[in-house]
Amino acid sequence: MEDPDPAVVRAARNGDLAAFEHLVRTYQAPVWRFLRHLLGDAELAEDVTQETFVRVHRRLASYDGRSRFTTWLFQVARNAGIDALRSRSRRERLELAASPHVASPELRHELDAALAALDRDLREAILVVEVLGLSYVDGAALLGVPAGTLKSRVHRARERLVRWMQAGEATGG
Amino acid sequence: MADLLCERTRAALSAAADGEPAEVDHEHVAGCPGCSSFDAGVRSLRSRLRFEVLDGAPDVAPRVLEAVSSQPLARRWLPTAAALVAGVVLGAAFVWPSGGDDVAVASLPARVVAAQHDVASVSAQLTITDPTETRTGTLRYRAPETLELRVGKHVLSVGDGGEPFAGDAPVALDLVLPVAGFTGAAGPASLGSRTLDGRPAIGVRVTAAQVDALLTGLQLGAESEVHATDPVDLWLDRDHLVPLSVIVRAAAGPDRARWAAARGGADAGDVVLEAHLSDVVVNDARTVDGLQPAPADVRSSYRDGAPTGPAPSWLPSGMAPWRAGTMDDVSIATWTDGRAWIKVRSTTAWAGTHLFGDVGRAVRPVRLGDGVGYAAEGGNAVAVHGDDVDVVVTGSVGPAVLRRVATSLGVTGRRVPATWDEASTATIGEVAARLDVLVLPDDTGFAPPAARLDGDTASLVFTGPGERLLTLVTRPGSALTPPLDPDAVGVVVRGHDARWSPARGDLEWAEGGQVWSLRTTTIGLGELVGLANRLVAS
Numbered sequence: 001m002e003d004p005d006p007a008v009v010r011a012a013r014n015g016d017l018a019a020f021e022h023l024v025r026t027y028q029a030p031v032w033r034f035l036r037h038l039l040g041d042a043e044l045a046e047d048v049t050q051e052t053f054v055r056v057h058r059r060l061a062s063y064d065g066r067s068r069f070t071t072w073l074f075q076v077a078r079n080a081g082i083d084a085l086r087s088r089s090r091r092e093r094l095e096l097a098a099s100p101h102v103a104s105p106e107l108r109h110e111l112d113a114a115l116a117a118l119d120r121d122l123r124e125a126i127l128v129v130e131v132l133g134l135s136y137v138d139g140a141a142l143l144g145v146p147a148g149t150l151k152s153r154v155h156r157a158r159e160r161l162v163r164w165m166q167a168g169e170a171t172g173g
Numbered sequence: 174m175a176d177l178l179c180e181r182t183r184a185a186l187s188a189a190a191d192g193e194p195a196e197v198d199h200e201h202v203a204g205c206p207g208c209s210s211f212d213a214g215v216r217s218l219r220s221r222l223r224f225e226v227l228d229g230a231p232d233v234a235p236r237v238l239e240a241v242s243s244q245p246l247a248r249r250w251l252p253t254a255a256a257l258v259a260g261v262v263l264g265a266a267f268v269w270p271s272g273g274d275d276v277a278v279a280s281l282p283a284r285v286v287a288a289q290h291d292v293a294s295v296s297a298q299l300t301i302t303d304p305t306e307t308r309t310g311t312l313r314y315r316a317p318e319t320l321e322l323r324v325g326k327h328v329l330s331v332g333d334g335g336e337p338f339a340g341d342a343p344v345a346l347d348l349v350l351p352v353a354g355f356t357g358a359a360g361p362a363s364l365g366s367r368t369l370d371g372r373p374a375i376g377v378r379v380t381a382a383q384v385d386a387l388l389t390g391l392q393l394g395a396e397s398e399v400h401a402t403d404p405v406d407l408w409l410d411r412d413h414l415v416p417l418s419v420i421v422r423a424a425a426g427p428d429r430a431r432w433a434a435a436r437g438g439a440d441a442g443d444v445v446l447e448a449h450l451s452d453v454v455v456n457d458a459r460t461v462d463g464l465q466p467a468p469a470d471v472r473s474s475y476r477d478g479a480p481t482g483p484a485p486s487w488l489p490s491g492m493a494p495w496r497a498g499t500m501d502d503v504s505i506a507t508w509t510d511g512r513a514w515i516k517v518r519s520t521t522a523w524a525g526t527h528l529f530g531d532v533g534r535a536v537r538p539v540r541l542g543d544g545v546g547y548a549a550e551g552g553n554a555v556a557v558h559g560d561d562v563d564v565v566v567t568g569s570v571g572p573a574v575l576r577r578v579a580t581s582l583g584v585t586g587r588r589v590p591a592t593w594d595e596a597s598t599a600t601i602g603e604v605a606a607r608l609d610v611l612v613l614p615d616d617t618g619f620a621p622p623a624a625r626l627d628g629d630t631a632s633l634v635f636t637g638p639g640e641r642l643l644t645l646v647t648r649p650g651s652a653l654t655p656p657l658d659p660d661a662v663g664v665v666v667r668g669h670d671a672r673w674s675p676a677r678g679d680l681e682w683a684e685g686g687q688v689w690s691l692r693t694t695t696i697g698l699g700e701l702v703g704l705a706n707r708l709v710a711s
Contacts, residue, residue: 017238017241017242020238020241021234021238024233024234024237024238025232025234028230028231028232028233028234029230032230032231032233033230037222046231046233049231049233050233050236050237050240053233053237054237054240054241057237057241058241058627061628064592066592075526079527079594082531111218111221111222119474121474121501126222129191130218130219130222131222135191135192135193136191136193140524141524143525144523144524144525144526144527145502145522145524145525146502146522146524149501149502149522151187151188151191151193152501153501154187154191155183155184155187155188156474158187158214158215158218159183159211161214161218162211162214162215162217162218165214165217165218166210166214
């Protein structure tokens with residue numbers, strides 16, 4: 001994923017709303033797509049996408065350019081997603097725990113259902129590598145884990161997703 | 174041997190797909206149906222994930238820009254005299270609950286936490302009634318973490334097959350003893366004593382937010398009609414403090430009415446949830462004979478084994494080692510005493526940009542021996558960032574005990590790096606050096622706040638028992654910005670004109686050269702105004 005022109009980021013940091021709007025319009029679709037897969041809920045992903053950019057606006061002053069902008073942006077998005085999951089009522093989390101394989105009605109695709117069934121650590125790992133296209137080093141920095149851990153989680157996620165997909169094909173699903 | 178080769182080959186295929194250096198045995202892949210199928214699957218997965226059409230991607234830009242813009246709105250806002258009077262009445266009508274003359278109830282929160290040590294097993298029949306149906310079921314529990322709740326056709330099993338005391342365990346365990354609802358709580362309002370199911374019982378009134386964990390368990394498989402501000406009459410067995418009866422009524426007040434309007438909900442005072450336990454037997458092992466722990470979640474990477482992290486040199490008396498193991502790079506060790514538990518997770522491989530341990534955003538620096546730790550919101554976790562190790566201590570034993578356990582680990586805690594999320598965490602003293610600070614008195618049942626300082630703006634997060642939480646935000650200013658919420662109501666707070674925005678749960682006013690905002694989604698307006706009136710200078 002391409003980083004924005006540093007001049008645009010600088011302008012947004014200095015309060016230029018048009019520059020900030022340009023950043024929002026450039027990255028809102030990939031942020032939403034990442035969150036949609038992470039949260040398994042398109043509507044919630046929309047709310048969290050909005051929250052992500054509000055937080056980005058608030059924290060732009062503290063973005064010092066040492067990491068790539070897109071890495072920083074997706075860290076904000078990921079934290080916002082985790083906060084949204086955490087603030088879901090305990091009832092929802094309890095029901096998910098009690099019936100782990102029930103697919104949400106929002107999930108239109110088998111792959112979405114397979115992703116939702118993954119443990120969150122594995123789901124995040126496969127998303128940062130496959131959906132965001134990050135290297136193990138950059139993906140590990142985003143998730144705050146060692147690169148070796150990310151590599152192992154990506155592989156485990158792939159094993160399960162491939163098994164799921166192939167089982168679906170075998171039954172004609 | 175073939176399986177090991179396949180395992181290595183597939184791991185190499187996975188790494189190679191990501192452009193990482195990997196030695197793939199192509200000859201083996203060509204001759205192995207399983208591995209060649211995996212190879213094809215990885216490519217198919219990539220094309221589905223990486224190249225999917227972005228159908229339905231929403232345009233959030235207009236809403237984001239509106240939220241961050243400081244443009245004044247067209248509509249002018251003037252509080253009406255009637256709304257101001259209503260605010261005064263609301264604030265005055267709220268009666269602060271007090272343990273009052275009932276010593277047993279005033280000390281109840283501490284007794285609930287202590288009672289954990291005396292509960293080894295519970296079995297009971299359950300009858301749960303809400304506006305649509307009555308359901309029956311059973312509850313069986315064996316300390317420390319094996320529980321089975323059956324309500325109608327729904328079954329919840331919590332057990333010792335996976336990670337010990339995993340995140341959702343406290344929810345279920347509060348059905349046996351409402352620890353999460355009373356840790357750090359103030360003395361609740363007393364309902365007196367009575368006999369229930371042949372057992373002496375004491376009654377208290379709390380809010381649904383405070384006993385959220387308990388109510389969540391009771392609503393298993395049902396639609397929730399309960400609002401966070403609904404009053405709950407909770408009757409507990411006098412000797413073991415096991416819940417015997419729970420009655421939730423719809424609260425009065427604009428918050429509840431607004432929430433219910435969208436759901437066709439109950440009128441104020443209507444019973445929205447009622448649960449009674451009968452045939453309650455405590456500490457008779459025969460009643461839980463054959464109770465099986467829940468099977469381990471096959472998706473979990475937890476494995477029982479020897480822990481590798483730092484161990485505490487101090488634990489509360491009676492605590493004995495329970496289960497331990499590892500989960501990827503994290504070492505996990507637990508101790509228990511009946512229903513009470515303590516868990517230490519540690520890793521030497523943390524490279525994150527925030528504290529290890531999912532401790533939430535609102536943390537408060539606390540002294541731990543010669544170093545510093547971070548107490549998490551709710552006081553149920555203490556995180557330590559050491560030179561070579563990151564640790565988090567959690568448990569059902571209360572914040573002071575967790576801090577003492579954390580101190581005894583022998584890890585010198587450091588302040589988090591400036592690039593971490595928690596770097597703007599501040600002590601109350603540091604905030605007070607920049608701005609006037611108001612805090613809630615101890616007897617309100619809220620923990621000392623977690624503070625953050627972001628430029629000129631200070632945020633203080635006050636956590637109470639269960640889901641009770643308030644955020645107080647302040648910055649220099651002499652007037653409120655025009656409201657965003659068309660349903661904003663004028664009230665009076667601390668002798669000043671104030672504004673309540675129900676959509677955001679935000680009570681705002683200007684005082685002493687600063688603008689203040691007290692936000693919550695789990696406390697009703699009446700109580701919120703009462704709490705705002707009780708804020709004092711730190």
